[in-house]
Amino acid sequence: MSKRPAYYHFLGCIIPHRYPSIEKAAKLVFNDLGIDLLDMVGASCCPAPGVFGSFDRVMWATIAARNLTIAEQGGHPLTTGCNGCFASLWDANHELKEDEELRAAVNRNLAEIGREFKGTTEVTHYIDVLYGVAGMQKLKEHVTHPFTGVRMALHPGCHWMRPALVKKKDNSERPHIFREICEATGAKYVHYKDELMCCGAGGAVRTADVKIALEFTKQKFDSILAAGGADVIVTPCPFCLLQLDMGQVEIQKIFGVEYKFDVMHVAELLALAFGHQPEEFGLASHLQYAQRKTEPNWQRLKLRAKATA
Amino acid sequence: MTVAEEKPPVDVDTVDLDFIQMIKKTGGPNIQSCYQCGTCSGSCPAGARTNYLVRGIIRKALLGLKKEVISAPELWYCTTCYMCTDRCPQDVKPTDVIKAIRNVAVEEGYMLKPHQDVAKKVLEAGHAVPLDKDTWSALRQKSGLEPLPPNGSSNPKVAEEIRKMAKKSGFDKLIGYSDTPPPAEKKEK
Numbered sequence: 001m002s003k004r005p006a007y008y009h010f011l012g013c014i015i016p017h018r019y020p021s022i023e024k025a026a027k028l029v030f031n032d033l034g035i036d037l038l039d040m041v042g043a044s045c046c047p048a049p050g051v052f053g054s055f056d057r058v059m060w061a062t063i064a065a066r067n068l069t070i071a072e073q074g075g076h077p078l079t080t081g082c083n084g085c086f087a088s089l090w091d092a093n094h095e096l097k098e099d100e101e102l103r104a105a106v107n108r109n110l111a112e113i114g115r116e117f118k119g120t121t122e123v124t125h126y127i128d129v130l131y132g133v134a135g136m137q138k139l140k141e142h143v144t145h146p147f148t149g150v151r152m153a154l155h156p157g158c159h160w161m162r163p164a165l166v167k168k169k170d171n172s173e174r175p176h177i178f179r180e181i182c183e184a185t186g187a188k189y190v191h192y193k194d195e196l197m198c199c200g201a202g203g204a205v206r207t208a209d210v211k212i213a214l215e216f217t218k219q220k221f222d223s224i225l226a227a228g229g230a231d232v233i234v235t236p237c238p239f240c241l242l243q244l245d246m247g248q249v250e251i252q253k254i255f256g257v258e259y260k261f262d263v264m265h266v267a268e269l270l271a272l273a274f275g276h277q278p279e280e281f282g283l284a285s286h287l288q289y290a291q292r293k294t295e296p297n298w299q300r301l302k303l304r305a306k307a308t309a
Numbered sequence: 310m311t312v313a314e315e316k317p318p319v320d321v322d323t324v325d326l327d328f329i330q331m332i333k334k335t336g337g338p339n340i341q342s343c344y345q346c347g348t349c350s351g352s353c354p355a356g357a358r359t360n361y362l363v364r365g366i367i368r369k370a371l372l373g374l375k376k377e378v379i380s381a382p383e384l385w386y387c388t389t390c391y392m393c394t395d396r397c398p399q400d401v402k403p404t405d406v407i408k409a410i411r412n413v414a415v416e417e418g419y420m421l422k423p424h425q426d427v428a429k430k431v432l433e434a435g436h437a438v439p440l441d442k443d444t445w446s447a448l449r450q451k452s453g454l455e456p457l458p459p460n461g462s463s464n465p466k467v468a469e470e471i472r473k474m475a476k477k478s479g480f481d482k483l484i485g486y487s488d489t490p491p492p493a494e495k496k497e498k
């Protein structure tokens with residue numbers, strides 16, 4: 001009963017290497033909730049589902065399976081704060097359990113490094129743990145800094161809940177779980193027409209043609225503005241966050257249009273709502289601010305924190 | 310726009326069934342269930358702004374127009390958002406079909422250099438987006454974290470293991486990765 005739930009913390013690439021504030025914020029939030037995040041020593045790229053999934057399904061599943069074997073050996077499920085990592089790890093875990101041919105091919109590759117996929121671990125996203133393990137009641141109890149009066153637009157992204165019939169997470173046409181978690185912070189949910197549309201970065205499109213990827217993003221921004229605007233955009237994915245955050249700088253360069261949205265990962269929003277200071281996890285280190293030499297709009301976010309770099 | 314008479318009619322009796330089998334085997338088992346309703350393309354955010362037409366690609370694949378399908382640059386505009394997959398009334402799973410077709414395309418040498426480079430980075434560093442500059446470590450310290458995360462960035466064995474598996478499966482050759490760093494570098498500059 002009193003045993004704390006424990007998860008291997010799968011970091012991936014973008015969180016630890018570009019948006020480490022998410023990594024730290026998640027540590028603060030999970031610790032507050034009494035859930036252990038364990039270092040996943042030896043983990044690699046998930047691998048990037050767009051490029052690897054499109055290039056070679058067996059190698060994609062092989063690298064994902066290598067990561068899964070670390071969790072299998074340690075005996076704990078794993079959790080990630082990235083929709084892309086979730087897509088690779090969850091899908092590979094699922095497909096390897098169902099498809100014997102794929103599993104045999106993957107295990108032939110893994111044998112080369114003395115590993116074997118056994119199919120004994122579970123892959124979760126922060127959303128699953130926050131909603132299903134901590135629970136809404138507990139989340140609400142921890143909110144000491146409610147974002148009352150802050151207008152919040154959501155970008156749930158694609159790969160946590162889709163494909164819906166396989167993932168069985170939420171109704172992908174009318175999702176409510178991510179929204180409930182974000183609303184626990186007291187911020188006001190702003191509905192906009194293109195909320196469920198992809199950010200444009202996935203499927204290796206950002207790498208193939210950044211301009212086309214940014215056209216998706218721009219459409220989302222315009223859709224938010226058409227709904228009356230928002231003080232913050234919240235997402236459960238660092239790759240979407242990169243696209244929405246750095247994307248504003250890129251859109252300005254390529255299309256000559258300036259948007260000024262603060263963008264947060266749900267772990268960051270919760271850390272702040274739980275009373276942590278933005279400096280504790282480095283909210284101001286988001287790449288948008290570094291590139292533009294700006295800071296989060298502290299006042300609009302009702303954070304009233306001292307403006308430090 | 311291509312005019313219809315520029316192209317010869319497709320003889321449905323000589324369809325490239327091998328191509329369909331390849332797609333089915335590589336992750337798109339339901340491709341033959343497609344009845345061309347267009348729900349996928351109507352839901353597709355990539356199709357809304359580019360000449361990418363998922364329904365058309367599936368139809369062409371079913372007609373066995375392999376070369377045309379795998380060489381089309383727009384094949385790479387799908388963001389894998391799965392909107393089409395969630396709405397397809399025939400459970401074709403168009404997203405998986407597209408990924409399977411991309412697998413065939415890559416096998417036949419149709420791949421973009423930027424994608425190749427991402428794949429190479431995973432073999433080199435264990436990560437598609439590596440911790441390749443001091444500024445990234447500084448960013449981590451600003452967030453109150455140790456400069457190196459407990460992943461492939463602090464442990465060269467990680468990438469080593471991936472390279473071993475890539476060699477075993479032939480993936481290194483597929484993406485033109487070579488163990489000795491200079492040749493891989495030389496190509497880029």
Ligand code: SF4
Binds near residue numbers: 344346350367401
């Ligand atoms: S929605 Fe499904 S059945 Fe309809 S055209 Fe697309 S793939 Fe074919």
Ligand code: SF4
Binds near residue numbers: 354388390394403
């Ligand atoms: S998964 Fe690809 S084809 Fe399907 S709707 Fe999204 S972008 Fe279009």
